[in-house]
Amino acid sequence: MHLQLDNHGPKHEQLARSLRQAIRSGQFQSGSKLPSTRMLSENLGLSRNTVLRAYEQLRIERLGVMREGSGTYVSDVPLPHGPVMQPRRVEAQSAYAARLRDLPPLTLGGAGPALRYDLQYGAPLVNTKLVSAWSSALATAAARTNTGYPHPQGLPELRESISRFLATWRGVAADPRDIVIVSGTQQALSLVSRILLDPGATAAMEDPYYELASHCLRAHGADVVGVRTDEDGLVVDELPSCARLVHVTPSHQFPSGRTMSLSRRQQLLRFAEEHSSWIFEDDYDGELSYSARPIPALRSLDTGDRVVYVGSFSKMMFPSLRLAYVVCPAGLRKDLVRAKMLEDMGCPAIEQAAMHLLFSRGSFDRHLRATVLELRRRRSALFAGLERHAAGRIQADDSRLGMHVIGWLPDFDTPRLDRLMESARQQGLGLHPIHPYYREPPPRLGLLLGFAGLFPRQIDAATKILGDCLQALP
Ligand SMILES: Cc1ncc(COP(=O)(O)O)c(C=O)c1O
CATH class of the missing domain: 3.40.640.10 (Type I PLP-dependent aspartate aminotransferase-like (Major domain))
Known part of the structure; x- marks a missing residue:
């Protein structure tokens, strides 16, 4: 807590000014409790009465609210905005910073608008059994792990x-x-x-x-x-x-x-x-x-x-x-x-210890086998959905590994691909092209189809939208 009095005028006014400033600058945030009158009077060497008068002033200004038996709190009223500081343009201060500024924006796995379905690469497979095994390992590790540096x-x-x-x-x-x-x-x-x-x-x-x-x-x-x-x-x-x-x-x-x-x-x-x-x-x-x-x-x-x-x-x-x-x-x-x-x-030591517990309890191997089985189900749903709804319009490449598949789009050019992605987006489906990850343009265009984050029935619905959009394209 940093409160300074400015030695101008009566003490309770100085304190009220300092508190007002602290609230406006965000040092005390909306809804938070202000220091007790006893604490403030001890810390600042003021009488309790002076502090009470300053708090009374804040209440009159509706910056503070008194809660019976609990103390004074910063009001929830939105504070008037002060002058907006324009971020000052600063030249890159190091060769590293200059290189950072030269990099193009990242496209992989970026958070786009929330859509009903998203065949986004990188979405994790959420597994409730893992969540409980992990929570239990984490709790045990937290209780046992040495608190010194790892x-x-x-x-x-x-x-x-x-x-x-x-x-x-x-x-x-x-x-x-x-x-x-x-x-x-x-x-x-x-x-x-x-x-x-x-x-x-x-x-x-x-x-x-x-x-x-x-x-x-x-x-x-x-x-x-x-x-x-x-x-x-x-x-x-x-x-x-x-x-x-x-x-x-x-x-x-x-x-x-x-x-x-x-x-x-x-x-x-x-x-x-x-x-x-x-x-x-x-x-x-x-x-x-x-x-x-x-x-x-x-x-x-x-x-x-x-x-x-x-x-x-x-x-x-x-x-x-x-x-x-x-x-x-x-x-x-x-x-x-x-x-x-x-x-x-x-x-961090606790996460490492929890990971070790998962290994030593055998949970990690079990989890990994279950993950592979579940991913296989989702991947099969993707292939089945593409076959059912988009046969002949998209060629899925089977790598028999991982969480994504490439869907090649024969005879597509970039404007057509953009139209496909836009019409899918309008129907609540996120699609992601593969060509941004090529230095030399690829011989054909395609989609990076991530399937880990959707359940099989969602994958079927997503491929249905994809198939409909492909069919409707002129
Ligand atoms: C090619 C590739 N390498 C590595 C990773 C994992 O990176 P990290 O361990 O930093 O999460 C990913 C994750 O999506 C990936 O796609």
Whole structure:
């Protein structure tokens, strides 16, 4: 509480002026309780009577209301607005800020207007069983967890759980000492850029690409080069030899959905060894596979220790958790842990302990299997709906993995795609194009169809609207 008297006029008027100012500036907000008269008189060295008179003045002005036996509260009446301060234009104060200002707006997963159905990529699968398992783990963790600073590299028990999980689910043998827990793939890339890339260094990315990764590398000052992908994934022959870092999504190319073939994986690993470059493997949804034999991560083939592997709990759990893990080449571990330490001194301990509890109670494996089953149901509903309502008008690409499917639109040009999205929007359906994520324009236009956030019957209704809109297009 900062109240200052201005030594002009009687004390009760000085205090009333100071309180009025504090209310108008928002220091005391509408509905909040003002300090007790006793407290104010002790703190400011005034008599109780002086304070009472000042409060009486506020009541007369309708800035304060007295509640019997409880005290004086700031009124709910809207306060007159003071002069609106025009935000002053400030030049970018650093090269980093200048690069931030140069970035185009993000389009992926942006919150648009609320619609009845939205085939938005990135919407999480809400699961009531997970909510109760997570709440219980969180409560136990909160009661038990040490309140000191967390280990900057991540809770050792959680790193062990993740190491076992990676061996079973992703074919990756990871020593817990090489695992670093971070707050999301996004932070992993930011820290990895810092320890591997000087401004101006070349970072190669797949084309099409993950927008948030591209923004992160560009903001860091990297020279980001897009490299073509085909049916087999990244065309390694076209990688610039100066690439210090190659960002890839080999299990499920984002957003095209392709899986990188074994021969390309081997070629990429050879490239990294020959050119002393590093590979950033973004394995964002590799566990969510609908095949009997999911494809192991690229890192599982990496005998030269050139792959920085990153897995995330955003898809397996939910994105607001902000937890992910890096399996770090041994030679980079110290640098990465230091960078993490300086960044935020470690991820929140209670969430990490709760995640470990989910693993040790077996709930995480159960949850993940249930998630895959439910996603399979929703994906089947999407395919069935497209077949029922839009057969021949849209070609769905089946990647047998993850939470999205690409629907290619044969013979579409951009104005026609815009008309389709507009008519769908008018009928309460959100559609999202794929072409913004291509550096080179794609050979055909298409939609990024995220299906995780809708129930099967909603997916059917959404595909019905899509089919009707496609049919009605001239
Ligand atoms: C390609 C890709 N990588 C990574 C992620 C996860 O990022 P994070 O762990 O920062 O939530 C996503 C989530 O949508 C993604 O689409």
